[in-house]
Amino acid sequence: MTANLLDFDLEELAVFCERLGEKRFRATQLFRWIHQKGASQFDEMSDLAKSLREKLETSACIQALGVVSQHISADGTIKWLFDVGNGDVVEAVFIPETDRGTLCISSQAGCAVGCRFCSTGHQGFSRNLTAGEIIAQLWFAEHFLRRHLGVSDRVISNVVMMGMGEPLQNYAALVQSLRVMLSDHAYGLSRRRVTVSTSGVVPMIDRLGQDCPVALAVSLHAPNDALRDNLVPLNRKYPIAELLQACKRYLAFAPRDFITFEYCMLDGVNDSPQHAVELVKLVRQDVGAGAWCKFNLIPFNPFPASGLVRSSQSAVMAFARILSDSGIVTTIRKTRGDDIDAACGQLAGDVKDRTDVHNRMSRQRNVILKPTFKIVPIKHEDGVNE
Ligand code: SAH
Ligand code: SF4
Numbered sequence: 001m002t003a004n005l006l007d008f009d010l011e012e013l014a015v016f017c018e019r020l021g022e023k024r025f026r027a028t029q030l031f032r033w034i035h036q037k038g039a040s041q042f043d044e045m046s047d048l049a050k051s052l053r054e055k056l057e058t059s060a061c062i063q064a065l066g067v068v069s070q071h072i073s074a075d076g077t078i079k080w081l082f083d084v085g086n087g088d089v090v091e092a093v094f095i096p097e098t099d100r101g102t103l104c105i106s107s108q109a110g111c112a113v114g115c116r117f118c119s120t121g122h123q124g125f126s127r128n129l130t131a132g133e134i135i136a137q138l139w140f141a142e143h144f145l146r147r148h149l150g151v152s153d154r155v156i157s158n159v160v161m162m163g164m165g166e167p168l169q170n171y172a173a174l175v176q177s178l179r180v181m182l183s184d185h186a187y188g189l190s191r192r193r194v195t196v197s198t199s200g201v202v203p204m205i206d207r208l209g210q211d212c213p214v215a216l217a218v219s220l221h222a223p224n225d226a227l228r229d230n231l232v233p234l235n236r237k238y239p240i241a242e243l244l245q246a247c248k249r250y251l252a253f254a255p256r257d258f259i260t261f262e263y264c265m266l267d268g269v270n271d272s273p274q275h276a277v278e279l280v281k282l283v284r285q286d287v288g289a290g291a292w293c294k295f296n297l298i299p300f301n302p303f304p305a306s307g308l309v310r311s312s313q314s315a316v317m318a319f320a321r322i323l324s325d326s327g328i329v330t331t332i333r334k335t336r337g338d339d340i341d342a343a344c345g346q347l348a349g350d351v352k353d354r355t356d357v358h359n360r361m362s363r364q365r366n367v368i369l370k371p372t373f374k375i376v377p378i379k380h381e382d383g384v385n386e
Helices: 010-019 025-036 050-059 119-123 131-149 171-182 202-211 225-231 240-251 273-286 313-325 357-361
Strands: 066-072 078-083 089-097 100-104 108-110 125-128 158-161 194-198 215-219 259-265 293-299 329-332
Touching: 010 025, 025 131, 078 131, 089 108, 089 131, 100 131, 131 171, 171 194, 171 202, 194 202, 202 240, 215 240, 240 259, 240 273, 259 313, 273 313, 293 313, 313 329
Parallel strands: 100 158, 158 194, 194 215, 215 259, 259 293, 293 329
Antiparallel strands: 066 078, 078 089, 089 100, 108 125
């Protein structure tokens, strides 16, 4: 069987080279050709012996994902839909900012968690992506962007696992792909600039801390179990108190000294001042998380089947103020790429329904929320936000 070299981390590639009767160090060369130079053909790899290239031709491939579509937003955000076979598509989104380039990638086709406010959740679970399919999104985006921008330096500085799927329910492939992202011979990303976002798979948070600690974002969305059970069904298995304890344990291994809690703002559901006060009490009193948590309020991106509505700007501001005034570092996520449905939760599931992407592209853009009061800035060792 032909091996897809995007599936391998450096150690596995070394083993593969040994099986071909080659020295292990060849793997480093090969790894660099693939991930640093974006080679997709073995005959491009000019410093590899012809005999090795011939062996590779017959036993291996670099299997990219088919690009179904690419949309470039007015704000520079780029969204790609990739074909992963059997009618499944997954999404990756590039978000350029002045001081960094962030790629948001998918870990699964669909998702089994079924959060009420998430279009991927509504779509249901199709399958786990392989490590190669996760890395292929970064491989494609990085090398596409270099060509597109005419640069040879790295374009993507940050990766967030916030596309389709629950990364901690595809654990082995996730960790494998993280190792490639972090490898100095591949993308060389800092652990602090790779973020795994999870709806709260408690045992896997502990394992990630052991196996491959990177920045962690936890999708909280509610200040109590009754409400969270309803919004994030996984909460019935791993309730908030257990989740916060797992976060606290993770801090001992985390590359950052805080954990980000994401909170999707839903009109009339979880966005009242009382909810904010309850949230402050929760994070402060229950595990003393006030000192190590940061909140990121995400304005809900509506989709028809959800029956939910985005919180008003004033509700988001009032909520943020309550958290902020009680000393909790709080930011409001800017809506990016909204004209191309690249915002959170507006994922490739839509395409399965054959929604007309061009109609959606002409939709009115969101107002970017600008706080009218001071929100405590986040301290970053390297001056980089998430
Ligand atoms: N499964 C993981 C990662 C993918 S979802 C998780 O849930 O964390 C990435 C983020 O997008 C999560 O915080 C999720 O709650 C948020 N999200 C999902 N649907 C959304 C929507 N319609 N509007 C705003 N944020 C949404
Ligand atoms: Fe899955 Fe995350 Fe969407 Fe929930 S928010 S359904 S965990 S992708």
